[in-house]
Amino acid sequence: MKQFWKITKTEFVSIFKDGGAMLILFGAMLIYGTLYPLIYAPQVVRNFPVAVVDLDNTPPSRKLARMLDATPEADVRYDARSLDEAEQLFLDRKIYGVLYIPQGYEKRILAGEQNHVSLYADGGYFLLYSDFLGAVGEVVGAAGAEVQIGTLTAGGLNRQQAEWTAQPVAYDVNMLYNPYGGYATAILPPVLILIAQQLLLVGIGMVGGTWYEKGTWRRFRDYSATRLTFAKATAYLFLYIPLMLYMFSFQYKFFGYPMNGNHLDLLAIFLPYLLSVIFLGLTFGALFRKRETSMMMLIVTSVFFLIVSGISWPREGMPEWIYALGRLVPSSSGIDALVRIRTMGATLADVVPEAVTLWTLTGIYGLTAILATLRRTRELQTAAAKVRTEHYKTNTESE
Template identity: 30%
Template sequence: MSTTKTRSSLWQVMQREWRILTSRPLYLFCMVIAPLFCYVFFTTLMDEGLPQNLPAGIVDLDDTALSRRVARNLDAMPQTEVIAHYANVSEARRAVQRGEIYGFFLLPEGLSAEAQTQKQPTVSFYTNYSYLIAGSLLFRDMKMLGELTSGAASRSVLYAKGASEDEAMAYLRPIVIDTHALGNPWLNYSIYLSNILLPAVLCLLIMMVTVAGIGMEIKGGTAKAWLEASNGSIATALTGKLLPQTAVFMLMGILYNVYLYGYLGFPCQSGIVPMLLATLCLILASQALGIVMIAIFPTLRLGLSLASLWGVISISISGFSFPVMAMPGAIQALSILFPLRHYFLIYVDEALHGYGFAYSWPHYVALLLFLLLPLLILGRLKTALLHYRYTP
């Protein structure tokens, strides 16, 4: 086929695909409305960075000036709000079970007297780890409060023995720890989560739309007409069908990058251009996987099931919620089969650390290698387009 004829066929297929995209509201929803909704939903859900004023309770069995000061200090912590005082542990436990509070702090009877006589009183705190984030934040605040309370009691004893401020602090904190949170010094959960959740949603939608676009050609019996428009070339047919989708998805990718790094001001040490390049590579890799999925399972139902399963697993196996290096060896090896994993590593190298292309180029190459996968199954896909009979 001559170059001119190939270009003409490609243009015809692209025009045909634009008509399909603009005539079916499903595509508008999956390619534009759903991504926009997820962008706004996830970023506004965590717009405060960290959850604030998580409800907690106090069980004060001591009822002294010291115990009341401890309760006020807990309520003053940014992630904790003391909403109730309970008479005993049983009442507080039932409140946790009913979901009214995420945890409670127990101040035992005789706390103040034992602290003054150096009898090492014990304070206890209980957090509900059924809610991981809420339980973790409350645990951190309550543990810190317990340490501060212990330190305050010890400092009072040292002062009573005639120690100076410097001597008391040197005894209580012989080593001062200077901590620095790299990449996300604000400890902002939106920065931690949104930078991967947004491309993960886009990746999932790309695979599903790619599978659906080809699968509906098979289901609707229009696959032969699609191939005829490309003069029988499966490569031209796929390129012409996916290029309009690529353009739309790239616009959505540019939008979330500008939204995150421009409007919201999330850290992007290397500038936005490398992340736009990574987004384009992610889109192309996701489309390539979609082609492979519908070629393996030329039934629309099975193809969409595989695409949705692969997209959901990508979120877990990418490594942003649980480190891949801590996963079993077989899972670590399989993680390279998920485009989102490589995108996440590019994001860490480029946006967070600002290392530059010299460190992240293998992951760009890995994403581009996904484009070779459809070449392995083009013959099977063409056979399915020509001869496969859809059975509901």
């Protein structure tokens, strides 16, 4: 055990004396964990500028424009006289959507004919596009219901009967696990889990490269590869479990994300998730000879890991082989399990498949880390033996 804690202490010292490693492992995690939620704190887009092209200019068309302006999403800032004028406003980035009301809008309403309006939205900003589409759909639906109610009351029904006829089935919308319908609540928890993985991989690889550059590996070349691996892993585990619990408790509460699930269940998933990531990082760290190699090689994996995690694209839309490949990345199962526990209130029993996958990855990457460490120590032992042999030959020849 003395050797074990000596290795762990050396790893701690290597981390805390390395400004770059500290920045990656702690500074970046705290910065990302605070800055990202602050940026997305509003959760939803509100009052983005739009224009209305009202070629009818009648009380019903003006009412439709006012109803759109009253929605929380849209702010009707421009009353354009033509689509060309609205297009120019769009190209100048003064607006992000256009509602077009054609001439004859009121006339068709009075004649009982089917009416239509057009909307143009910026598909380059998906949030703005979807919010504008939803706002216009809500307004047009409400306007259509008003017309139908007016027609029914003119036919002899009272107001309540007309409303029931216009909407025979009422419905309630309940947004589970994301009460605000917010972007931050949906995206940031899985993103932070992925960021933790990437920072750990880069940071551990950086420290491993530093060990080689500064000759620290030579001090431990005669130690057991298994002991080296587990002692180094212990250092990172002690550092990151409190950090992750902080991110998924205090940060969750501070920014108003749904806090469900049991802390013990959360910890039970953090353990295999962090261990699998740490062992994968130690595998790379034992192979790197320069600290910069970690940044250059591992930072480019972020995009692939993001895709296979299911954050940016649903897994149902992926080819099976890509989905299966993604299971080899700890963040894929880690995101599934941790978000379900923390945000959705799942128990450990509900995430058994993900837990099994993470423990399996822990075993696999633990083995690869031991083998990579064994390769490094044997390489150094061979080099040391070669030096001793050459030194012996030199002394023999001099005699």
